Amino acid sequence: MLTWVHGAVRLRSVSNESGGAGDRSASGAGTGYRHDLDGLRGLAIALVVVFHVWMGRVSGGVDVFLVLSGFFFTAMLLRRIETTGAVGVGSTLYRTARRLLPALCLVLAAVLAATVLAQPYTRWADISAQTLASALYYQNWYLAGAELDYLAPDPSVSPLQHLWSMAVQGQFYLLMLAVVGVWSWTLRHRGRLLVWLGGLGVASFWYAASGSAQHQAWTYYDSGARAWELLVGAALAVAAPWVSISKPVRAILAMAGLVTVISCGLLIDGATEFPGPAALYPVLGAAALIVSGMNTGNGPYPWVNRLLATPLLVQLGGLAYSLYLWHWPVLIFYLAEYGESSPGIEGGLLVIAVSLALAVATRRLIETPLRLRPSATRSGMAGHYQRGVGVAMSVLGIGVLAAALSWQGVVKVNPAHPPSELAVSRYPGAAALFEEIAVEPEPMRPTVFEGPRDAPAPTFDGCITPNREVRVCTYGDVNAARTIALVGGSHSEHWLPALELLASEHQFRIVTYLKEGCPLTLAEEPSYAVAPFPECREWSIEVLDLLAEHRPEWVFTTGTRPRWDDGDHVPPEFIDVWTALGDRGLNVLAIRDVPWLRRGEVHYRAVDCLAHRGSSFSCGIDRATALDPDNPADLPASRYPNVFPLDLSDAICRPDRCLVAEGNVLIYRDEHHLTASYARSLAPELGRRIGEITQWW
Incomplete structure (x- = not known):
């Protein structure tokens, strides 16, 4: 994930009539053009593309580009003040938009077209919303919200996910225009501006460090947490006139x-640690390369800077923006088309080749003509072409916004309303399996549009927490004497609709202790974790203490997890939790997890498969692939007198295959969560199993 940097700056020595002592130039970078920084952009985009295509992880290139962006943009503002006496807010915004928006509009239009042609219509609403967010530069906040919203599609599979960094950059531009503008109306002393930027940077770094420790998935996209990286570059532009270091240094x-820049992605998993303190590694590396070429006068650059200034890297740096725009959508649509998690060597080379071709065409046919000054193209073919491209891109941009807004309007006018109750005679759901009743075909409910929103109550009422806070809520018969504690993550939560029906019938309370993506664990990094949740262990320990204090009759939680090859298992961390619960004298109902929908290593949403010409059978998964022949919790639970396994797989799967709908009811609301409708249809069978164990009825 990379961000675009403001165009390379011609770094000149310019006197500062109103600046403080020692201010020799706007950039302080000495004479000449910094070709090495163009090359640094080329190196960064190469790392980003390679790591995205073949390694599936963050390279640190985004952080390098954020530093460069802060450096270039701030240096440009300082030069403008020196030459004109004012920031020129209007002209700066116009020139920046003229540089960035045409190519962006072209890519957004291509993504919209490819989505309509190749993606299921259940994805259109999300892509149109992300198109608006990208075009209006708030994509980072859209994705941050998606990380907290369990009903949102996985942002990692979006062809527009990468544009979050452009949104952060655009918001930074507005901040710097305000800060430098206010500074220009005062004493214009660089030292004062440097203090301002330093204070903002320290505050942002503290915010990023604390946020990464609490909820890294949100903080990754947070502009406030990312600002310090851009402010490092901005501070270098301000402090550059005072930089004077020896050649050996x-x-x-x-x-x-x-x-540092090259090794960052190999040593640090930035997706799980940035923009916290670990991001200092690539940020300081980029800062070192900027400083090493400052104020060299007519002397030679260090050999590293000369290496970065070689034609290949400089030309690649010139393509950085357009290559960045194209490579991620091309990769995502390739993977979606072939149903793979990685393109492999040949597929990766094809993705890179197509992305490079599109980037070169975009730069030559759109970016370069529009960057020419009007005076240089006032007449002749060049002038006509520039005006034609400008008009075409304006029309295209309006069309993109109109298309995205139109589909969002359709979604708003036709909101999804999942059924709160279904007639059992027409929609038996799980009863079609465990009672083996004949089912007359009916239109499936919830529909593919209703399915993603057919979730249990905690998803909507805030009783499943996304952060460190322990939230305790009560459902069922709130005045009952008997209690079942529903504990863990969303795979415990999705059983609540079934438990609510049983609680109403058999008079017991359901007290929830739920956290997104967090089964109870005493491990810092559970073996089954697919994303980092640094606060999960601390949350679990507090929940265990509360359970010991409140002493429910039973603790209902998940007892298995899927393996990443075939079948399912009991992670060792689960057994540690069983021990902890036993030490506290608590009895456990350990429910076997539902089958997760996947093809190979690629997970997919049931509604997307059904909308893309799939059937309930074809969109399902072979039982032998998803589940072991027997409940893997049975054997380890036999050693724990307080643990009682529950297995409702036969009420979800047929003997040979797990379909995505049974008894006219959709089973899955996404890749691996039950719809509330299907969970309610499981209540009779779940009640029979719980009754046998608890002897409550």
Whole structure:
């Protein structure tokens, strides 16, 4: 994930009539054009593309580009003040938009078209919403919200996910225009501006560090947490006139910076740690390379900077913006088309080749003509072409916004309303399996549009927490003397609709202790975790203490997890929790997890498969692939007198295959969560099993 940097700046020595002592130039970078920084952009985009295509992880390139963006944009504002006496807010915004928006509109239009042609219509609402967010530069906040919303599609499979960084950059531009503008109306002393930027940077870094420890998935996209990286570059632009270091120190900085930038993605998993303190690694590497080439006068750059200034890297740096725009959508649509989690060597080379071709065409046919000054193309074919491209891109941009807004309007006018109750005679759901009754075909409910929103109550009333807070809520018969505690993550939560029906019939309370993505665990990094949740262990320990204090008769939680090859298992972390619950004298109902829909290593939503010409059978998964022949919790639970396994797989799957709908009811609301409607249809069978164990009825 990369962000675009403002165009390379011609770094000149310009006197500062109103600046403080020692202000020699706007950039302080000495004379000449910084080709090495163009090359650094080229190196960064190469790392980003390679890591995305073949390694599936963050390279640190985004952080390098954020530093460069802060450096270039701030240096440009300072030069403008020196030459014109004012920031020029209107002209700066116009020039920036003229540089960035045409290519962006082209890519957004291509993504919309490819989505309509190749993606299921259940994806259109999300892609149209992300198109608006990308075009209006708030994509980072849209994705941050998706990380907290269990009903939102997985943002990692969006062809527009990468544009979050452009949104962060655009918001930073507005911030810097305000800060530098206010500064320009005062004493214009660089030292004061440097103090302002330093204060903002320290506050942002503290916010990023604390946020990464609490909810890293949100913080990753948070502009406030990302600002310090851009402010490092901005501070370098302000402080550059005072930079004076010896050649040996320059050489050391350049070498250290290059090694750091190249090695970052190999040493650090940025997706799980940035923009917290770990991001200092690529940020300081980029800063070292910027400083190593400052104020060299007519002397030679260090050899590292000269290496970065070689034609290949400089030309690649010139393609950085357009290549960044194209490579991620091309990769995502390739993977979606072939149903793979990685393109492999040949597929990856094809993705890169197509992305490069599109980037070159975009730069030559759109970006370069529009960047020419009107005076240079006032007449002749060049002028006509520039005006034609400008008009075409304006029309295209309006069309993109109109299309995205129109589909969002359709969604708003036709909201999905999942059924709160279904007639058992027409929609028996799970009863079609465990009672083996004949079912007359009816239109499936919930529909593919209703399915993603057919979730249990905690998803909507805030009783499943996304963060460290322990939220305790009560459902069922709130005045009953008997209690079942529903504990864990969303795979415990989706059983609540069935438990609510049983609680109403058999008079017991359901007290929930739920956290997104967090089965009870005493491990810092559980073996089954697919995403980092640093606070999960702390949350679990507090919940265990509360359970010991409140002493429910039974604790209902998940007892198995899927394996990433075939079948399912009991992770060792679950057994540790059983021990902890036994030590506290608590009895456990350990429910076997539902089958997770996947093809190979690729998970897919049932509603997307059904909307893409699939059937309930074809969109399902072979039982032998999803589940072991026997409940894997049976054997380890036999050693724990307080643990009682529950297995309702026969009420979800047929003997040979797990379909995505049974008894005219949709089973899955996404890749691996039950719809509330199907969970309610499981209540009779779940009640029979619980009754046998608890002897409550």
